[in-house]
Amino acid sequence: MTGCPARYDAELGYWVVDDPAQVRAVMLDPTTFRPDNAVLAHTPLSVKALRVLSSVGFALPPTLANNGGESHRAIRAAVARFFSPARVAAVEPLTRSLLTSRAAAASSRLAAGEQVDLVQAVAAEPPALVLLHLLGLRDVPVDALQAWSLDSLELFWGWPDEDRQLELAHSAAEFYAWLRIRAVAGDDLFGVLVELGLTVEEVCAVGYFLLIAGQETTTQLISAAFHRALTGAPASVEDVLAEASSVPTWRRTTAEAASVGDVELPAGAQVLLGLSGHGGPADLAFGVGIHRCLGAGLARLETRVALECAADLLSAVRLSEEPPMIELLSFRAPKRLLITALLTCTDTL
Numbered sequence: 001m002t003g004c005p006a007r008y009d010a011e012l013g014y015w016v017v018d019d020p021a022q023v024r025a026v027m028l029d030p031t032t033f034r035p036d037n038a039v040l041a042h043t044p045l046s047v048k049a050l051r052v053l054s055s056v057g058f059a060l061p062p063t064l065a066n067n068g069g070e071s072h073r074a075i076r077a078a079v080a081r082f083f084s085p086a087r088v089a090a091v092e093p094l095t096r097s098l099l100t101s102r103a104a105a106a107s108s109r110l111a112a113g114e115q116v117d118l119v120q121a122v123a124a125e126p127p128a129l130v131l132l133h134l135l136g137l138r139d140v141p142v143d144a145l146q147a148w149s150l151d152s153l154e155l156f157w158g159w160p161d162e163d164r165q166l167e168l169a170h171s172a173a174e175f176y177a178w179l180r181i182r183a184v185a186g187d188d189l190f191g192v193l194v195e196l197g198l199t200v201e202e203v204c205a206v207g208y209f210l211l212i213a214g215q216e217t218t219t220q221l222i223s224a225a226f227h228r229a230l231t232g233a234p235a236s237v238e239d240v241l242a243e244a245s246s247v248p249t250w251r252r253t254t255a256e257a258a259s260v261g262d263v264e265l266p267a268g269a270q271v272l273l274g275l276s277g278h279g280g281p282a283d284l285a286f287g288v289g290i291h292r293c294l295g296a297g298l299a300r301l302e303t304r305v306a307l308e309c310a311a312d313l314l315s316a317v318r319l320s321e322e323p324p325m326i327e328l329l330s331f332r333a334p335k336r337l338l339i340t341a342l343l344t345c346t347d348t349l
Contacts (some may be wrong), residue, residue: 020280218247220333245276
């Protein structure tokens with residue numbers, strides 16, 4: 001399917017490209033369409049927010065998603081080992097156990113007449129626990145990690161005003177300070193990166209976004225799948241990825257004047273790529289080329305297992321409200337899925 005021609009959106013401040021073939025072509029040309037802006041703050045940070053971040057040495061040098069240089073290959077190869085097909089397949093039993101127990105607990109609460117938030121009750125924790133297992137990370141404060149993740153996504157991809165930026169910056173600084181403590185030699189992700197010869201700032205930069213992207217975006221993908229199932233929309237993993245991925249856009253910037261289809265973009269153009277919801281294949285949701293999401297196989301597995309484990313629950317409940325949404329530049333998913341049990345014939349007697 002062919003989407004709209006590339007166009008400049010003055011309100012967003014980006015050249016928007018959502019034709020799937022053009023998106024693919026852009027992502028396959030990282031020399032012209034560089035990833036330098038991939039993790040820059042969409043809303044410029046205030047002086048106060050920057051001071052908070054600088055107080056902990058916060059820095060995000062080029063490592064993975066934002067790295068168009070020669071060091072990218074070695075860093076990506078080191079991290080990719082944690083997400084090999086064999087390792088991902090091996091965590092399916094753990095994933096299924098975590099999701100089955102949470103779906104059962106949610107069902108019990110519903111049977112007792114409670115309302116249940118499917119996001120918190122089922123979708124929130126398992127992706128984090130599975131990721132930490134894969135990366136060999138122990139003694140991680142999971143609740144704090146989830147809060148840090150949501151705050152950082154809003155700080156870098158949201159529209160926070162200066163007061164909200166300050167709150168979010170304190171959270172991001174706390175996360176980064178924790179990462180600096182963990183960036184030492186060992187038998188986990190951080191140890192591998194240290195052995196590779198990365199600086200402390202590079203190790204923290206990898207950890208910062210990997211620990212967010214590796215679990216929070218999957219929680220959001222599972223939540224999006226649950227939402228579609230509850231509203232009668234096609235809710236297979238492939239349907240959700242193609243039509244309503246939790247990461248619907250991603251950014252690039254032009255190194256020089258370039259063409260996207262018949263449209264000429266100037267050098268330094270900020271480009272927003274539509275990854276989902278424009279008639280493209282499900283795989284496009286994870287990107288293509290040298291920056292394709294390393295956790296694609298894991299996210300697919302976890303979302304499939306979540307739908308399987310929650311199938312009976314989803315068929316016996318209804319939404320209690322129109323779900324509030326996480327609405328960020330590159331992240332979109334239900335923030336809450338409040339459900340109640342459907343009435344049965346015996347309930348009405």
